[in-house]
Amino acid sequence: MTRSSVQVEDARPDAPDAGEQDDAAESGGDGESGGEGGGRVRPRRGRRALRWTAVILAVLLLGTAGAGYLYYQHLNDNIKKDVLNLGDHKVAEPTPNAAGQTPLNILVIGSDARDTEENRELGGARETFGSTPLADVQMLVHLSADRSNMSVVSMPRDTLVKIPKCTDPDDGKVYPASRGRVMTNQSLGHGGPGCTVATWQELTGIHIDHFVMVDFAGVVSMADAVGGVPVCVDANIHSRDGQGHGSGLKLEKGTHPVKGEQALQWLRTRYGFEDGSDLARAKAQHMYMSSMVRVLRENATLSSPGKLRRLAEEATRALTVDPGLDTVKKLYDLSTELRKVEPERITMTTMPNRYVGARVEPTEDAERLFRMVREDIALDGKDPEKKPAGAQTKVSDDPAAEDGEIAVQVRNGTRTDTRSQAPGRAGTVAALLVDKGFAKAVADPSVLPSEDRTVVRYPSADLEGDARRVAESLGIPPDSVRRSTDVSGVTLIVGADWREGTAYEPPAADDETPESAEALNGADEEACMHVNPAFTWS
Template sequence: MTQNAVRAALPEDRQESDQDPQEGPSDGGDVPVPEADGDRRPRRGRRLLKWSAAVLALLIAGSATAGYLYYRQLNDNIKRDPLHLGESKAAAPTPNAAGQTPLNVLLIGSDARDSKENQQLGGARETFGSTPLADVQMLVHLSADRTNMSVISMPRDTLVEIPKCTDPDDGTVYPASNGRTMTNQSLGHGGPGCTVATWEKLTGIHIDHFVMVDFAGVVSMADAVGGVPVCVDANVHSRDSKGHGSGLKLPEGTHPVKGEQALQWLRTRYGFEDGSDLARAKAQHMYMNSLVRQLRENATLSNPNKLRRLAEKATEALTVDPGLDTVKKLYDLSTELRKVEPERITMTTMPNRYVGARVEPTEDAEKLFRLVREDIALDGRDEKPEKKRETAPADPAADDAEIAVQVRNGTRTDTLAAAPGRASTITGLLKDEGFTSASADIVGSFSEKRTVVRYPSADLEGDARRVAEVLGVPASAVERSTEVSGVTLVVGADWREGTSYRAPEEDDKTPESANALNGADDKACMRVDPAFTW
């Protein structure tokens, strides 16, 4: 795309970014605040979902640029930040029978206006130099056996608890959020490592790496990979009577887009389905899947100069953790990701519900997280899920009387107060069963959807399994966690009464509310709002 073409697109971008009467402010707050009609507030990073497509393209198509990956200056282009800034981390998954472990990479889109190029592409002058927001967050999960890949997008307005984080540069300590805060604010609490910590706290999924990208280089990368086929079910023009919209204009059917038009597709909200960010995420998933298919079909791009510019722009736009801080490491990651065929890639959006102008995870979201934690393919094609093949713990369980168990009351929910006395009741049950060292934590209450037994280190895994076995808690609810100092039983909302635990029935199907899209689906088509057709 030429500089003139970029400039031509910017006024439309700024109209959508700076004045958008349908959505709330991107900087968020601890509680949702509904907007009044006609409320116009500054927006930051309206087009950020396009970055995830660019980053995924870079990772999956790494071999296409192999001839340029080892230039010394490319390594110097890459910016680095610590992986995890929180106080506690999700436990790493247990290797499967073949000694393999899953790989989880968090893709982050920052709306930082910290350079002339980022400011030109991002617009919104009033945000220049302000604290950046993580307005795009996508978790890429590569299965342990490298046969399938799952992607979970989290809406930027999701209300979460941001954990305590420490800025690695100046030592500033950001206390844990008081109540729930928009997830995109996590980036401003010390850097991408706090966004990683926020994800781990919410999902319990161990994250191995992050890749963060800013505005710069996106347009050049879109041009370098050539046209990407996209589909609309009717003529669409993303422009309303007040001038809002990306300006995308496409006739009904499937058409290749690149350059300015690809940029318009990736930022279009007005004109797609209900006009929300969720609809835009769906369009992003379609583009990403199509892009991956294009790159796999054309593994070698023909123009060496374009390849060199693509590599330079891509590395200049990246911030990564130390585990990915060279082009060689990024290339090795791309090699792993390329093992997955498009038909085994599943794109999803975290199931959510509206809370005022914001959203929050639903019960289906926890199910989606569990499937990823247990390395169960979201396409439902696993023949032998690893969760059914249990290995013996490193250390066997001690005698029941010697196992110290702390019992917590986790029966509080969003709508119900904690069931009184549950910690004491289940502690008494354990003592009757011979666990005479069990004790109740009677200070405060916790919120846990399902009963779980946690342990901090491998030498206590056998003890934790023994506690679960005696109570009838399934092995899948025994998990390692650095948030506990010993074997800890959390009585969940699924056990609010009685002394006999009955595990809720569960299936391993991806929730319909996750809006799953298969990577090989070349028939997917965006539904056009009749108000934006021509």
């Protein structure tokens, strides 16, 4: 679905877009306000790259800033810790490659918490002071098993997802699974960042090794410590209209280094870039991130001990991490791994999505992107050889029941955006399973949204073996078997790739990064933001 170029405002009360003057007045709603449909206008996605900047700076530089044990321990004490995963669904680690290496997945979370004076000043929106924080920035950083390439997948904050049941280990409080789909940024309020991790794993099937969460505080000063990041505009720009909307960014045509407040303005600018949409703002943020990575690798001014010490102080105070990253030493070890990747092998993307009312949901292209990450396929297309489908899938140790004892529901998910549902597919495939000895296979007449590929879903670990046995009997590849809270038992969803016949032929793996992911290469120094003529000056 093509995004509209019409500029809309964010009517959500729970996540105003701080920093622009049009954010103060937002209307109310109840606890289900993040759900599907409705006539609400589309929310904006801001502040992503600002927090991403903090994370990259911290991870790349923290380890070089310590001077002596006491100072090292002081920095360690600055770092806040939280549990990695609060959900029941634990995705198996990927199978090591021939060299014994495994990929590394880090979820970067940006919290909009207004819990300190600094955060309130930076975040604005007084009506949100003291409210439950939201995970308004969510980016998965995937480092390949051989450490040759890195992929970044960002998820829009208003993506509709099922938040799984999460349990807070500190007080034992249980947050039940969401009723229906809600906005993904609400996951942070279900016990902390560990629930955001659980939500990602539930949606994508990707094993997440670590998370790093950052709030507003200290980010601007860290942007200053870098010494300026070059950005480009193709015309003079002033992000301000007659009603006071805009970030205030004012730049002349060409390439300019931005830092401090001006860097913050660049990262928040929506009014003035291209069509004024969040997609344009995300593109500007990705350009900033790529440029910043290049600066960090080349800028000699960061060798200054004083600057590094100040940066380390600010970064450690801004970070919340899982126990696997809770010391400067662990962060430095991670930075060593990340620094192995050259900028030209870094690919930044946004999860492909389409509108559902005022919100968005993942598309078939998003599932392709997730599969490529699961299978450790480079998003830049430069893998020396293609990995066979399912190569990174770890087979379950859960034994399957006898075929005749496995209850299977078969559903028809063959409808697509361009083709109607193929009639009778659930009944045909259910009958096929019965013929193969699965006597408890039945057709479910439920009307489903489209499934690009035929999949087998199961709700709990004790049914994984049964689900894999069903897939095996039909020739469905292992990577199409996934755990999901959307089903109550082993469920086979006949996808758009099996609209006819009784012999399933898995489609050839499409290992090209979807165009809808808006991929940006980390070495692209020619990228330049197009300025909307309504926001230029002479």
